[in-house]
Amino acid sequence: MKVTPEFLNKYNKTGPRYTSYPPATSFSQSFTSADYVPAVIQSNSEQPESISIYVHIPFCPQLCFFCGCNTSAFESAAKVRRYIDCVLKEIDTVAQHIDKKRKVSQVHWGGGTPNSINFDYIQEIMEKIASHFEYTKNAEIAIECSPAYLTMEDIDRLAAIGFNRVSMGIQDFHPEVLKAINRREPKFPIEQVMERLRQNNFKGINLDLVYGLPLQTLESFKENIEKAISLSPDRIVTFSYAHVPWVNQNQTKMDESTMAGPDLKLQMLLAGFKMMTNAGYESIGMDHFAKPTDELAIAKHNKKLHRNFQGYCTRETTGQVYAFGTSGISQLWGSYAQNTKNLNQYMDEIESTGLAIDRGYSMTKEEIIIREVINQVMCNGYLNFTEIAEHLKSTPEEIAAVTKYDPAMLQPFIEDGLVDIVDGNIHVSADGMFVVRNIAMLFDPNLATTTYKFSKTV
Structure with a gap:
């Protein structure tokens, strides 16, 4: 690896994260619930055939200052119960429009803090899903958990309900950093948590870390990586903290002077990469690392890696995403639909109509082409125009024309050893994956017209 901070x-410029294309900043409130129902019906005849379900739990016992997720502090048990009832009703409403021959290949619970609510509610929702749909044989059933609210009995209960993957938001192992971001320490030692998860045969355990938080130093972040590796999870994620106080007012409560500057963040990025790859983890996309036996690593080698709003996944488990709960974004083949972020408004609308779409986007054929090209570059570091064309029932010439592809635009990346063009196919090097967002931006002809303010790409 020849990559240096310099x-x-x-x-290190600004640009979209491309968890979707077009980015969510392009969604419009002209897309309503009246547009969503026909889109769901249309999705039954589109690919992928399988179903991914996202459930959003917008509650946290304590709000972390750094977090940009749509969440709120607990107000009352009655409000949580009302919210769960609304999610159940929303599932009933949407499920009646989905072909029952289709199967669920992926369920993901996010938040907020899903494991902070009564586990009876989690079971209710999972039973509701099972009442409408069958699961595929190797379905991935995942939940995000904060170790601050996770007990041994909770782990047993999650396994009994049917979960087989857990993503734990560690963020940092140092108490002083957790205090600075207003995050509680784990209820039990992480070593005990990991042991209990394995005893319950969880096939996927993920640890999330964040770099760039207040009070972090290069050495303390290395200690985080070292401890994460010693715990031997299936996956480790190292997110770059995005300081956007103009979007998230809570971030103003942290001392900006104690945060790592751009140069130090880059040193953290490189140190984490070196330590984890030396320990045998494979780099996945921009920020994930997986053991070679993990499905993500296998998918990467087979160039079958995919990404949605919930993170990296395989083409095998990826379905069209139907999201439930406030702020949830459904990702169908030809459209996006996002529920209202306002908790009370969400519940009022669900109780009234069964749906609470706030905004969305209907894609053109050209935008679908751009999306698939960017996804291939971002996830697999590879672009074969013929393969993309066959997948989209198009031609290589049309793919190139729609993305305004010109080999010359890749020349600076080629000169820096980040990209190769072999037989017309584009290959992003391991070093190039550090700046893959920049490379993907070259295939986004609409980027020049946007006025939205993005985060830095590295």
Whole structure:
């Protein structure tokens, strides 16, 4: 690896994260619940055939200052019960429009803090899903958990309900950093939590870390990585903290002077990469690391890696996403639909109509082409125009025309050893994956017209 902080600074510009295309900033409130129902019906005849379900739990016992998720502090048990009832009703409403021959290949619970609510509610929702749909044989059933609210009995209960993957939001192992971001320490030692998860045969355990938080140093972040590796999870994620106080007012409660600057963040990025790859983890996309035996690593080698709003996944488990709960974004083949972020408004609308769509987007054929190209570059570091064309029932010439592809635009990346073009196919090098967002931006002809303010790409 020849990447250095100085080298990465050259590419550290602003740009979309491309968890969707077009980015969520393009969604419009002209897309309503009246548009969503026909889109759901249309999705039955589109690919992928399988179903992914996202359930959003917008509650946290304590709000972390750094977090940009749609969440709120607990107000009352009655409000949580009302919210759960609304999610159940929303599932009933949407499920009646989905072909029952389709199967669920993926369920993901996010938040907020899903494991902070009564587990009876979690079971209710999972039973509701099972009442409408069958699961595929290897379905991935995942939940995000905060170790601050996770007990041994909770782990047993999650396994009994049917979960087989857990993503734990560690963020940092140092108490002083957790205090600075207003995050509680784990209820039990992480070593005990990991042991109990394995005893319950969880096939996927993920640890999330964040770099760039207040009071973090290069050495303390290395200690985080070292401890994460010693715990031997299936996956480790190292997210770059995005300081956007103009979007998230809670971030103003942290001392900005104690945060790592751009140069130190790049050193953290490179140190984490080196430590984890030396320990045998494979780099996945921009920020994930997985054991070679993990499905993500296998999918990467087979160039079958995919990404949605919930993170990286495989083409095998990826379905069209139907989201339930406030702020949830459904990702269908030809459209996006996002529920209202306002908790009370969500519940009022669900109780009234069964749906609470606030905004969305209907895609053109050209935008679908751009999305698939960007996804291939971002996830697999690879682009074969013929393969993309066959998948989209198009031609290589049309793919190139729609993305306004010109080999010359890749020349600076080629000169820096980040990209190769072999037989017309584009290959992003391991070093190039550090700046893959920059490379993907070259295939986004609409980027020049946007006025939205994005985060840095590295």
